Amino acid sequence: QVQLVESGGGLVQAGGSLRLSCAASETGFSINGMGWYRQAPGKQRERVTRISRSGNTIYADSVKGRFSISRDNGKNTIHLQMNRLKPEDTAVYYCVADDSPFLTSGAKYWGQGTQVTVSS
Numbered sequence: 001q002v003q004l005v006e007s008g009g010g011l012v013q014a015g016g017s018l019r020l021s022c023a024a025s026e027t028g029f030s031i032n033g034m035g036w037y038r039q040a041p042g043k044q045r046e047r048v049t050r051i052s053r054s055g056n057t058i059y060a061d062s063v064k065g066r067f068s069i070s071r072d073n074g075k076n077t078i079h080l081q082m083n084r085l086k087p088e089d090t091a092v093y094y095c096v097a098d099d100s101p102f103l104t105s106g107a108k109y110w111g112q113g114t115q116v117t118v119s120s
Contacts, residue, residue, distance in 0.1 A: 001025075001026075002024050002025060002026055002031065002076075002097065002108075002109045003024065003025035003026075003109075004022055004023070004024055004025075004095045004096070004097060004109055004110065004111035004112075005022065005023050005025070005095075005111060005112070006020060006021070006022050006093065006094070006095045006111045006112065006113065006114040007020070007021050007022075007023075007114065008020040008021050008080075008114065009093060009114030009115045009116045010115075010116070010117070011117045011118075011119065012085055012116075012117070012118055012119070013085075013118070013119055013120075014085060014086055014087055014118055014119065014120050015084055015085065016085055016118075017081070017082060017083045017084075017085065018082045018085060018116060019079060019080065019081050019082065020036065020079065020080040020082070020093055020095075020114060020116070021077065021078070021079050021080075022034070022036075022077060022078050022079075022080075022095030022111060023075070023076070023077045024075075024076035024077065024097065024109075026076075030099045031053070031076055031097050031098070031099065031109075032052055032053045032098065032099055032100055032101045033050050033051070033052050033053075033096075033097065033098045033100055033101040033102060033103035033107070034050065034051055034071060034076070034078045034095070034096070034097045034098075034103070035047065035048065035049050035050030035051055035058075035069060035078065035095075035096055035097075035103050036048040036049055036050075036069070036078075036080050036093055036094065036095060036096065037093070037094045037096050037105070038089075038091035038092065038093045038094065038116075039091055039092055039094070040090060040091040040092075043091070045105060046060060046062075046091075047060060047103065047104075047105070048060050048063055048067065048080070048093070049063065049067060049069045049080065050069070050096075050101075050102075050103040051069045051070075051071045051078065052101035053101065054101070055071070056101070057069055062088070063082075063089075066082065066083050066084045066085075067080060067081065067082050067083070068080075068081045068083075069081075076097070078095065080093070082116075085116075085118045086118060087118045087119065087120050088118075089116060089118050090116060090117050090118050091116060092113040092114065092115055092116075093113065093114050093115075093116050094110055094111050094112075094113045095110070095111035096109065096110055096111070097109040
């Protein structure tokens with residue numbers, strides 16, 4: 001079993017930056033895709049970004065140019081650098097991992113979530 005633990009959430013003013021981190025409890029060979037989903041109250045869960053084991057990345061249109069994901073394959077850790085944050089980015093952010101590189105909403109491993117709040 002793989003446990004994902006997020007950190008780095010908090011309160012930040014609009015235009016500011018925040019960095020999220022996620023660490024897996026084990027370096028399972030089966031993990032391929034890793035990334036982040038987010039969900040705000042009353043909103044649908046949204047895939048923010050994902051990175052495959054080979055380094056291919058995908059970003060939601062809403063965060064392109066502002067967020068960047070990085071990965072340490074050996075440690076199965078990822079980081080999400082969030083810049084020029086907007087109030088619309090306020091949500092609970094979930095670290096997600098899967099044996100598939102695609103990291104769909106049916107992904108196998110989910111973290112507990114970390115709150116990101118962006119004030120105006």
